[in-house]
Amino acid sequence: MPPLSRPQHEATPAAPASPRRGGALVIGCALMLALSACSPGQDAEPSAGEEAAPAAVESEPGTAETTEPAEPSEPTETDADQDAQESQDAGEADVTPTPTETEAPEEESPEAAPEAAPPASFAIPAIDAGSDLLHLGLRENNTLEVPPGDPGSPASWYTGSPAPGEAGPAVLLGHVDDSLGQPGVFADLPALVEGDEITVDQEDGETATFVVTKAEQYGKNTFPTLEVYGNTEDPELRLITCDGYNEATGEYEDNYVVYATLAG
Numbered sequence: 001m002p003p004l005s006r007p008q009h010e011a012t013p014a015a016p017a018s019p020r021r022g023g024a025l026v027i028g029c030a031l032m033l034a035l036s037a038c039s040p041g042q043d044a045e046p047s048a049g050e051e052a053a054p055a056a057v058e059s060e061p062g063t064a065e066t067t068e069p070a071e072p073s074e075p076t077e078t079d080a081d082q083d084a085q086e087s088q089d090a091g092e093a094d095v096t097p098t099p100t101e102t103e104a105p106e107e108e109s110p111e112a113a114p115e116a117a118p119p120a121s122f123a124i125p126a127i128d129a130g131s132d133l134l135h136l137g138l139r140e141n142n143t144l145e146v147p148p149g150d151p152g153s154p155a156s157w158y159t160g161s162p163a164p165g166e167a168g169p170a171v172l173l174g175h176v177d178d179s180l181g182q183p184g185v186f187a188d189l190p191a192l193v194e195g196d197e198i199t200v201d202q203e204d205g206e207t208a209t210f211v212v213t214k215a216e217q218y219g220k221n222t223f224p225t226l227e228v229y230g231n232t233e234d235p236e237l238r239l240i241t242c243d244g245y246n247e248a249t250g251e252y253e254d255n256y257v258v259y260a261t262l263a264g
Helices: 077-090 225-229
Strands: 119-124 129-136 155-158 168-173 197-202 207-219 235-246 251-262
Touching: 168 225, 197 235, 207 235, 225 235
Parallel strands: 129 155, 168 235
Antiparallel strands: 119 129, 119 197, 155 168, 197 207, 207 251, 235 251
8 A cells, every 4th residue: 555645835934044153053033943834833932032121220329428426425333333234144145257258269161162063964773764964044035944855855954053063952854754755864753762872973074972862742833942942051952853744634733853962
């Protein structure tokens, strides 16, 4: 029985330019990526470019009025006797000197991780998947370039994200099937489990190895944009494809996202 044909319709919503800066994905607005007929939605979280409400600012204390100190009156004998009695009743006070504030030593800022070379190819041994990687960015109208849907089409690296091995989430995109309904390069992503390895060969001959930490299926209307595309301190990887095919509409309604972190 021939495989079910799933016609592909390219639907790429507008995506603001998100250049790499210091190895991290800079999100001016919530980045929206699209594959075939499904595209990540946007949750209700504020975009990274939105400014938070300013914190309350303490006003400078006013200058206290100075007055001439009154000359202390000499204690009378009765006052002295009364003070001595009160001191004897109370006992000696335990006075602990207040420590003086010292300046904390300045912490040395960690050295920025060196930029990784652009990726050339990837491989996932657990599902026998891999291909060369196209380098795709944004079109002139700010929509995302996606890999072609032809049979045997490779996956792509989104050039607005960090190179795999740099701090931040590197984004790889691939089709779940091709224009003829045959399995695409990311068809078997749902078979991956925690601990599976993903290797990315770089153009300088180095290899970055990532370990799968989790995978999630998201409806496009509830897509957690900042969780998927938001900046991270360590090098991470996101593999994104379509999921949730609706036979009635011929459209993909979900995205499938694999999360991975740099091994070691």
